[in-house]
Amino acid sequence: MKYFRNIQTDLIHAFEQDGSQDELITEDFIQLTEEEKDRLLNPERYLTDEEKEQIYLSNFPALTRRQFKLALLDNGLLNTVEASIEAIKDPIMKQRVQIEYSESERFERGNPSVKYMMDELNLNLEEVDKLWDYALHL
Template sequence: MKYYRNTQTDLIHAFEQDGSQDSLITEDFIQLTAEETDKLLNPERYLSDEEKEQIHLSSFPSLTRRQFKLALLDNDLLNTVEASIETIKDPIMKQRVQIEYSESERFERSNEAVQFMLGILNIPLSKVDEMWSSATKF
């Protein structure tokens, strides 16, 4: 395939390499460079580490409060999380995390408060991922 950007619409169009569709390529089309084509076909190569991490976190399903707490309990972390929330020094952050923890109906892996709570535990992210995945079975 060869790829062109329509300068009028800014849309990308793909045409057969064999020239069978060349009649459709008008003066409004500019062929993409090799780098632009690679970015189009392989966008993950151009993501920052932060963007890759966000994609990774968003790939996990949300957990119900029940699933989240059972996962903590099964990993002997429920009391640790609850006690750790009480030790948060910043009063605003403490209240925010308490509200998120006690009032949320669902827990998103990418949520800032969830990240904070999991960070308190100081366990490897691979273990958190494993816990999260197994919690979906509760």
């Protein structure tokens, strides 16, 4: 395939390599460079580490409050989480995390407050993944 960007609409168009559609290519079309073509066809190669992490975390199903708290309890972390929340010095962050922890019906793996809690527990990514997987089966 040959890939072109329409400079009027900014849309990308693909045409057969054999030239059978060349009459459709007007002066409004500019052929993509090899890098642009690669970015179009393989966007995952160009993701930032943060984008890759967000995609990874989004693959985890949300936990119910019950699953989340039972997993913490069963792993000896429930009291530690609650004490860690109480010990947060920044009053805004403390309130935010308290609200997220006590009011959320579902806990999402990529939620900043969940990440904050897990960081406070000094859990690495693998440990959090195991905890999450355990909770999913409760």
